[in-house]
Amino acid sequence: MNILVVGSGIAGLTAALHAAEAGHAVTIVTKGALGGGGCTPLAQGGVAGVYGPNDSAEVHASDTLVAGAGLSDPAAVDVLVRDGSARIAELIARGVAFDRAADGALMLGREAAHAHARIVHAGGDATGAAISAALIAQVRSLQIDVVEDAFLVDLLVTGGRVHGIRLLRSSAAVDLHADAVILATGGAGQLYAHTTNPIGATGDGIVAAIRAGAAVADLEFMQFHPTVLVSDAVLASDAVLASDAAFLISEAVRGEGATLIDDEGRRFVFDSHPDGELAPRDVVSRAIARQAAGQGRPVLLDATMLGADRLSGRFPTIDRVTRARGFDWAREPIPVTPAAHYLMGGIVTDLDGRTSLSGLFAAGEVACTGVHGANRLASNSLLEGAVFGARAAAALSTPFPSQFLSPHGALGDGNCDGNADSRYSRADIQQLMWNDVGLHRTDDGLADALATLRAWRAAAPSPATLTEHEDANLLLLAEATASAALARTDSVGAHHLTALPALIGA
Structure with a gap:
């Protein structure tokens, strides 16, 4: 084959x-x-x-x-x-x-x-x-x-069977035919303003499948990694996170014994779960966001008890990057915040x-x-x-x-109609998703986000360049995600309905 x-x-x-x-x-x-x-x-x-x-x-x-x-x-x-x-x-x-x-x-x-x-x-x-x-x-x-x-760009489908793909290469459309197609294109972290994902994670495979009529599900469940390093520049600007500062601090650091603390050195995650820092990611992420909002600045990850030799030996990449960004995490706790991570x-x-x-x-x-x-x-x-x-x-x-x-x-094909004319940018999609379809969600926020996304998509021109195709994919997937989130009326896992304040800097 x-x-x-x-x-x-x-x-x-x-x-x-x-x-x-x-x-x-x-x-x-x-x-x-x-x-x-x-x-x-x-x-x-x-x-x-x-x-x-x-x-x-x-x-x-x-x-x-x-x-x-x-x-x-x-x-x-x-x-x-x-x-x-x-x-x-x-x-x-x-x-x-x-x-x-x-x-x-x-x-x-x-x-x-x-x-x-x-x-x-x-x-x-x-x-x-x-x-x-x-x-x-x-x-x-x-x-x-x-x-x-x-x-x-798209899957080639005839009579309900996929027989190839359409690509964009050097601004030209190219069709490749096959007996079968295996999609392994990754996730869609670029839906959000703050993410651990690389710039190319724009949901292309999922959206191509949606357009072809394939069933999709659970789009409302975006996992936010609890601990992303906050840079000095971000701290100086009173924002929690900048898109160019999204360096992940592995959960394995907490697995080795590092703790999350507030301004007073208290391990606050135990307020939310008996496993504290080793609770499921959605619990830890929300606890960090709640604490950061309450104290007006990022919380701290304390790995000092592990010592310089163990940190550099077990986590050489993290050690190198944290030091390059001005932190000696063997001597002082480092500021962290959640970011979109895994769909x-x-x-x-x-x-x-x-x-x-x-x-x-x-x-x-x-x-x-x-x-x-x-x-x-x-x-x-x-x-x-x-x-x-x-x-x-x-x-x-x-x-x-x-x-x-x-x-x-x-879910079905995710296609929705919109009425209003409105301009948007990729940054607008990402900020809207971060604010209203992010770590903390409300029914009103989800409804407003969905209406806005539908209006943007109704007014969007047909994409031509690679960037325009990526933006169109993000917009369609954002709409499908907001729709799925609005349809799930109970809080479960990464889908959390709340009246709590949003993250600092949102």
Whole structure:
């Protein structure tokens, strides 16, 4: 079969390798250069799934289900944790040098909401970069075709079956045909003014699927990472966060013992959850936002008890960047704030990556497998990409079901009508989403945001350039996200309805 894999993070690279090794002709299509611009190379924390004493796949599944606030699909979670060991072993075999203790055993880290230390990491806090480099080397060794600097415009669909993609390359439209398409284009962190995601995370694959009529779900569940470093320049301007200062401080730092404190040195997160700093991410993020709003400035992450040697040895990237930005985190607590990080929703798939459109598969953050529910458990994202990327490739030669059954509540095509004429910019979309469809939401704010987004989309011209296509994708996805959030009337996980004040600087 002729297979197109769109995206070059862990999910796309894993799918491409498995498909090529099964004898398929594979072409990887990537928005930028191979291995550049996506989220995988930026991932700090690690890959969950190595089970030590008193730990097991069943406990990992339980932790995942608890973090998902009751909305995870148990069957998908079971696949994730039971395939996990094989996928980690595969990464090692493909050349990923996970960190090891003096005796040669894999070093296992612990992160929030995990009952045990079960997370492997590489280069201390450079896990994603190590995985990306190793998988790209394997792709090159197999001489898999790669099309770089290619923007996904649309899926080619005839009679309900996907048979290719339309790309934008050097301002020209190019159609590529295939027997099947695997979307692994990542998430949509650029929906928000403040995000840990790279500039290219504009939801292109999700939006192409929406336009083609594929089912999507859970778009209201955007996870905000609790701890992003706040720079000196931002502090001087009395804002919480600037888009160019969104450097993530891994949750593994708190897993090693760092604490979150207020102005008086009090560990305030225990007011919200008995697990304190190791509570699920949505709980910690809201606690930080609430405390920051109350005291009028960012809260502090205190890692001084770990000492300079341990911080630089375990977290060399974070140590280097924090010091470059003027902080000695071994001697003083550093200011942190939440930022948009990971989309739990996306294109609805079954347990083998099949979507509601025949010929179309999805894996990684672009997909909604049901694993994450309302809130992703830390270090399950790289694992999910590896597990479901491999499963999608394995399912390429099997028929699609005659009727697609989704375990998740699915949305339609997301198209909405608007009435008012209004101009907008990408920054306008991002600020609106941050203010009204962000960490804290209200019914009135969601309704106002949806009305504004519909008006902007009704007045928007047809896109021509790459940037205009990205902006159009963000606008459509913002509208679908606000609509999904307004439709969910109860607070759960990352979707939190409240009357509390917004983050400082919003």
